[in-house]
Amino acid sequence: MTITNQDELDGLKAIGRIVAKTMHTMAGAMEPGMTTRELDEIGREFLEREGAVSAPESTYDFPGATCISVNEEIAHGVPGSRILAAGDLVNLDVSASKNGYFADTGATFRLEPVRPPLDRLCRDGKRAMQIGIAQVGSGRPLAGIGNAIGRFAEKRGYTLIRNLASHGVGRALHEYPEEVATWPDKGERRRMHKGLVLTVEPFLSRGGMWARDGEDDWTLYSEPSAPVVQYEHTVVATDQGAVIVTLPG
Template structure:
């Protein structure tokens, strides 16, 4: 989507704030012993409270309101009867629609006692996403985002998963521009258009470069013993940089 009016931007800000609030509520609700289905129900209730519809179920028939992935799973995890345990590394992905507008956000969290390696991985994910956001500017090459992310990942000595990319959003959960690399890809020739709406969502890892299907048709996981963390925001590109939509109001 390309934002053309102030009303469109305000609608995107609204759904962006809703998914951000939902993610934050789910994060503070994390505790050992709860099931991922119970955590998902918290997210579903919060979205419904604000008149938003879960995007994965709406767009793809996903069997849950949110994606909850417990390491070694890193993405598209299906909520179920798995109980969270101390030390688990959990990725929560919240995307939703309201009034025909979509936003997408997510982050990884570790339950105490937190492994030092997981703490470093989560910090690297935040830093990598921030680097990607700072590279956004209308007219700049899309590859500048991946180059900035990879530079930060190298600085922190973590790897990047290279078969999970960012994507356009706004009027649909996934739309053009598709498959935006969050790693340095010199063959990428597209440019960032003014008003373009898309996600920035690098997965930093302990070294693995590819996620694999886990066998349920949805969940993606890393081969043992690797782990990954992610932070995701939806942004709008402007001449002055990125407007981050997925921040709580």
């Protein structure tokens, strides 16, 4: 989507706030002993109360209102009977639509106590996203996002999952630009135009390189097996840089 007027920006910000509040409501309710299906129901109820529609359900017939990925699951985890436990890393990925506008956000949360290396991975995963967002703006190269994140990851001794990319969003869950690398990509020549709406969502890992399919045709796992975290915002490219629309307040 390309934002062309204030009404469009307001519509995008409205659904952006909803998905952000949904995610943080779920995170606040998360506790050892609950199932991922129970956690998903909290997200579903919040979305419905706000008049929003789950994007993975409406777009792909995903079997859940939100994606919940625990530990070895790195993306698109299906809510179900899995029981959360102390020490788990839990990724919540919430996307939804309202009044024709779509927004997408995600973050990895910790159920304490978490081992120090994983705590550091979470903090650096969020920082990697922020570094990518800082590269967003009118006329800037899309490759700048992955180049900046790649430099950060290499300096800190991390790897990046290289087949899960950022993407355009706004009038659909996935749209132009369909794939924006969050790792260095020498073949990327496109530039961001003013008003472009996209996600920035690096998958930072302690050794993982690729996402592989699981047995349920939805859940993705790291290859080679390694801890992975993901943080995501929906942003708009402007002359002043990135405007983040998936903020709760």
